[in-house]
Amino acid sequence: MEQSWRQAKSIFLTMISAPLFWLVFFFFLPLGIVWLYSFGENRGLIDIAFTGTWANYAHALDDPYPGIFWKSAWIAALTTFLCLVVGFPVALAITFAPEKAKSWLLLAVMLPFWTNLLIRTYALIAVLRTEGYVNMTYHWLFDMTNKVLGGSLGDFTPLALLHNNFAVVFGLVFVNLPFMILPLYSTLDRMDRSLLEASLDLGAGHIGTLFNVVVPLAGAGIMSGILITFIPALGSYLTPDLLGGPDSQMIANVIESQFKRANNWPFGAALSFILVYLTFIGIALQGIIERKDKGRAA
Amino acid sequence: MTATTAPVKLKKIAPKTPPGPLEYLRRWPLQLWLVLVGLFLYIPLITLMIFSFNDSKRNIVWQGFTLKYYDKALHNDSLITAFGNSMTIALCSTIISVIIGAMAAIVLWRFRFVGKTAFNAGLAIPIVVPEICMGVGMLVFFAKVLPWPHDLPWPLDLGNIIIAHVSFSFPFVAVVVRARLGSFNRELEEAAKDLGASEFRALMDVVIPHIQPSLIAGGLLAFTLSLDDFVITFFTAGPDTVTFPVKVYSMVRFSVTPEVNAASTILIVVTVLLTFLALKFQGSSALTAGHGADDK
Amino acid sequence: MSGNPIISFENITKRFGKTTAVDNVSLTINEGEFFSLLGPSGCGKTTLLRMLAGFEMPTEGRILIDGKDVSTVPPNQRPVNMVFQSYAVFPHMTVLDNVAYGLKMDGVGAAERRERAEEALKLVQLAGYGVRKPDQLSGGQRQRVALARALVKKPRVLLLDEPLSALDAKLRDQMRSELTSLQQKVGITFIMVTHDQDEALAMATRCAVMNRGLLQQVATPSDLYEFPNSRFVADFIGSVNMFEGTLDVDAKDHAIINTQEMGPVYLDHGVTGPEKGTVWAAVRPEKIELHKRTDTPPKVDDAPEGYNVAAGVVKHMVYLGSETNYEIEIAGGRLIKVVRPNLTRWDQEDFELGEQVWISFHACSPAVLLS
Numbered sequence: 001m002e003q004s005w006r007q008a009k010s011i012f013l014t015m016i017s018a019p020l021f022w023l024v025f026f027f028f029l030p031l032g033i034v035w036l037y038s039f040g041e042n043r044g045l046i047d048i049a050f051t052g053t054w055a056n057y058a059h060a061l062d063d064p065y066p067g068i069f070w071k072s073a074w075i076a077a078l079t080t081f082l083c084l085v086v087g088f089p090v091a092l093a094i095t096f097a098p099e100k101a102k103s104w105l106l107l108a109v110m111l112p113f114w115t116n117l118l119i120r121t122y123a124l125i126a127v128l129r130t131e132g133y134v135n136m137t138y139h140w141l142f143d144m145t146n147k148v149l150g151g152s153l154g155d156f157t158p159l160a161l162l163h164n165n166f167a168v169v170f171g172l173v174f175v176n177l178p179f180m181i182l183p184l185y186s187t188l189d190r191m192d193r194s195l196l197e198a199s200l201d202l203g204a205g206h207i208g209t210l211f212n213v214v215v216p217l218a219g220a221g222i223m224s225g226i227l228i229t230f231i232p233a234l235g236s237y238l239t240p241d242l243l244g245g246p247d248s249q250m251i252a253n254v255i256e257s258q259f260k261r262a263n264n265w266p267f268g269a270a271l272s273f274i275l276v277y278l279t280f281i282g283i284a285l286q287g288i289i290e291r292k293d294k295g296r297a298a
Numbered sequence: 299m300t301a302t303t304a305p306v307k308l309k310k311i312a313p314k315t316p317p318g319p320l321e322y323l324r325r326w327p328l329q330l331w332l333v334l335v336g337l338f339l340y341i342p343l344i345t346l347m348i349f350s351f352n353d354s355k356r357n358i359v360w361q362g363f364t365l366k367y368y369d370k371a372l373h374n375d376s377l378i379t380a381f382g383n384s385m386t387i388a389l390c391s392t393i394i395s396v397i398i399g400a401m402a403a404i405v406l407w408r409f410r411f412v413g414k415t416a417f418n419a420g421l422a423i424p425i426v427v428p429e430i431c432m433g434v435g436m437l438v439f440f441a442k443v444l445p446w447p448h449d450l451p452w453p454l455d456l457g458n459i460i461i462a463h464v465s466f467s468f469p470f471v472a473v474v475v476r477a478r479l480g481s482f483n484r485e486l487e488e489a490a491k492d493l494g495a496s497e498f499r500a501l502m503d504v505v506i507p508h509i510q511p512s513l514i515a516g517g518l519l520a521f522t523l524s525l526d527d528f529v530i531t532f533f534t535a536g537p538d539t540v541t542f543p544v545k546v547y548s549m550v551r552f553s554v555t556p557e558v559n560a561a562s563t564i565l566i567v568v569t570v571l572l573t574f575l576a577l578k579f580q581g582s583s584a585l586t587a588g589h590g591a592d593d594k
Numbered sequence: 595m596s597g598n599p600i601i602s603f604e605n606i607t608k609r610f611g612k613t614t615a616v617d618n619v620s621l622t623i624n625e626g627e628f629f630s631l632l633g634p635s636g637c638g639k640t641t642l643l644r645m646l647a648g649f650e651m652p653t654e655g656r657i658l659i660d661g662k663d664v665s666t667v668p669p670n671q672r673p674v675n676m677v678f679q680s681y682a683v684f685p686h687m688t689v690l691d692n693v694a695y696g697l698k699m700d701g702v703g704a705a706e707r708r709e710r711a712e713e714a715l716k717l718v719q720l721a722g723y724g725v726r727k728p729d730q731l732s733g734g735q736r737q738r739v740a741l742a743r744a745l746v747k748k749p750r751v752l753l754l755d756e757p758l759s760a761l762d763a764k765l766r767d768q769m770r771s772e773l774t775s776l777q778q779k780v781g782i783t784f785i786m787v788t789h790d791q792d793e794a795l796a797m798a799t800r801c802a803v804m805n806r807g808l809l810q811q812v813a814t815p816s817d818l819y820e821f822p823n824s825r826f827v828a829d830f831i832g833s834v835n836m837f838e839g840t841l842d843v844d845a846k847d848h849a850i851i852n853t854q855e856m857g858p859v860y861l862d863h864g865v866t867g868p869e870k871g872t873v874w875a876a877v878r879p880e881k882i883e884l885h886k887r888t889d890t891p892p893k894v895d896d897a898p899e900g901y902n903v904a905a906g907v908v909k910h911m912v913y914l915g916s917e918t919n920y921e922i923e924i925a926g927g928r929l930i931k932v933v934r935p936n937l938t939r940w941d942q943e944d945f946e947l948g949e950q951v952w953i954s955f956h957a958c959s960p961a962v963l964l965s
Binding site: 252268 | 321401522533572
């Protein structure tokens with residue numbers, strides 16, 4: 001099928017030069033420097049010496065960083081789980097929707113996804129803040145009930161919905177839900193429908209079919225949905241920054257402050273690369289699961 | 299409003315027949331679930347858009363229709379500059395991304411060469427690496443390796459951001475184009491060569507027309523990615539260059555104002571229009587194009 | 595063989611949006627039958643089968659199984675099981691787990707499950723294959739797994755959706771006879787959907803022919819072939835020479851159809867058709883005789899002189915070993931299909947391309963069709 005590059009040398013070299021150059025010079029070089037910095041030391045205000053030290057990685061084990069990593073992972077995991085629970089029925093409904101409704105539903109899922117992340121986060125602020133729509137509605141309901149009950153509820157205290165961990169998880173689910181729904185949908189859609197029908201035909205109910213047939217067969221797709229949601233959630237910066245409180249810092253916020261405020265680039269670089277390593281481990285895990293899955297199907 | 303229209307629409311599909319076992323969409327618990335998820339996804343955006351027309355600065359109660367915040371936003375010079383910068387960056391990075399991405403896709407599709415697997419994997423890495431890490435990389439790169447001069451003429455003064463945006467956009471374009479190339483019948487190219495076209499001419503006359511829709515879809519994807527990006531820009535940009543998301547970020551940190559609502563509404567409308575354009579060019583596969591990349 | 599009614603479709607209509615897939619079908623299937631739903635693709639036969647299995651809900655009408663209305667009963671609570679066209683063998687389970695799946699869903703204990711599943715595998719000649727995964731099986735073996743999986747539940751009715759379409763020609767012939775003997779062995783009612791008329795004729799005890807959602811004819815295979823009730827059925831089942839004409843004489847013991855191409859066609863029975871109306875005479879190729887050209891046309895022994903005879907020229911011939919297919923051009927240019935068995939080793943040399951011949955058929959041979 002493919003042609004050996006030697007058969008069309010000039011065209012091959014022209015075609016590969018630009019992407020290869022760009023990839024190496026404008027992507028791998030910057031990341032490579034950060035990687036080197038993660039083994040470096042600050043010398044003076046701006047100079048960084050590459051000393052091959054592991055001190056930056058060791059520093060990441062000092063308080064409070066393990067706690068922040070743990071918290072980030074926990075928030076990302078919770079977000080992923082909520083996205084899975086909320087998104088799976090949606091993906092299921094889209095998969096078995098009639099053709100026309102299907103494209104409209106997909107569009108409805110995708111539209112927020114294509115909307116600017118900052119704007120979506122900002123929209124959430126307006127909904128959740130103390131004078132936001134949720135509290136406004138709650139206040140109104142509270143007043144009505146209070147009137148009926150003759151003021152026995154006491155004074156109105158608004159719900160603290162913003163600048164806390166709840167807001168961060170809520171925001172991350174809001175932002176990442178389409179990430180989860182799409183891979184779930186594309187796996188479910190590829191699934192041979194007659195397998196589900198066979199299961200129903202043989203006497204299994206819908207829940208039985210879900211756990212005996214759908215989940216085992218969609219395993220790889222579910223894993224990739226989990227990964228696609230978990231990785232960006234783990235590295236999210238904007239959501240905890242805007243919606244979180246003082247104790248909602250995630251790794252990305254720490255990295256940012258190391259680079260932009262504390263001016264400790266080597267340590268920031270080490271933190272960044274811990275995040276990169278975690279990402280690669282996740283991808284490798286998923287690859288192993290997928291290969292196992294394929295080995296089974298082939 | 300989603301709540302009332304959705305079920306009615308669904309009922310119209312088949313009036314009397316009870317739902318078949320796999321017609322999950324016609325079962326009420328799932329319909330209710332879909333409506334709730336729809337509300338969750340859309341209420342914040344819709345209220346934001348509605349209240350950009352509200353004639354009240356602080357109060358969130360509806361006070362009457364006004365366009366004054368649009369007027370204000372459109373006369374806010376720094377906002378306009380930021381918006382212009384964003385559009386310039388998006389346009390330039392899209393053009394470069396489409397060209398480079400298409401080249402990468404064609405090379406991967408067409409040739410066998412040493413290091414192909416590595417090149418393929420290398421292209422996937424910008425897609426999966428956390429934004430913050432890439433942003434940090436760009437910050438270091440433009441601080442130490444390639445300090446960007448301040449006094450360049452437009453649009454070169456935005457060059458560093460454009461470079462950064464191309465770096466994360468063109469792999470997505472490559473994936474979209476590569477998928478489209480999969481459906482290309484290689485015999486067409488062979489026929490062109492058989493009829494006397496050179497290697498290059500055959501590529502331009504037969505292959506490029508075939509992948510044209512994916513070039514457009516990939517371009518729209520790159521454009522949206524660029525417009526959407528905050529983190530990487532935030533790290534790459536010097537203190538003097540401000541893009542729309544960076545500007546909105548600083549305004550949002552300060553407070554929630556109807557002016558931001560108005561500016562956001564404009565951007566949402568632009569996004570919706572772009573999405574429909576993408577749909578028109580590539581059908582519903584354009585919708586999942588970006589996601590397909592992540593899936594790999 | 596066939597006993598009491600087991601399945602009844604009562605005025606079943608199924609619409610998908612604007613298209614009507616099944617149009618007011620009423621049909622009764624009896625216990626112990628090997629019943630076949632036959633028709634070209636898109637005729638609604640599969641939709642009918644899927645409504646019986648519970649995967650589609652009828653837009654109108656009722657479906658009864660053993661006299662009980664099951665129209666809205668979900669598939670997992672119906673006493674019918676299906677062998678899918680793609681077999682739908684669960685790829686992530688072993689063969690044994692596949693076969694035992696239905697029993698597990700019914701709450702059968704592990705030991706009994708295993709025993710019954712192994713028994714079912716023996717029935718389809720897959721004993722010892724239980725530990726394998728479906729991807730280690732051939733297409734034919736996978737189909738046997740699907741069969742065993744459905745039969746192990748001892749359904750009232752077994753549904754087969756195009757069971758032989760995915761097999762290669764040789765395996766198909768083998769499975770045909772195996773399916774019929776299996777059906778006789780287990781005594782379960784089989785309902786098979788197929789678009790292949792040979793398959794239906796060879797296997798079924800009774801067939802329903804469908805076209806564009808409508809039920810055309812329900813009959814035994816030989817009745818379908820010899821007594822079709824419409825041009826569609828005559829044409830769909832086997833091959834046929836169709837002559838359009840007007841019903842000139844319609845007496846008690848004979849009838850004459852005046853056709854343009856064959857002249858008057860004499861029949862040895864009354865028709866009770868529309869007097870002077872348009873009817874069609876359908877003659878199967880093997881029921882037409884070829885004669886060497888002589889000066890006087892041959893006389894058909896059950897028709898008056900000059901009827902059911904025409905002069906022609908051999909235009910095409912295809913030698914098929916057991917028989918030879920001819921196409922004879924008669925006056926007016928119409929090509930008549932004739933099949934002639936090669937009864938002796940020299941038969942195929944009797945007629946040559948371009949030879950002048952007579953063709954004739956008996957007065958009892960044409961089927962008269964009113965639509």
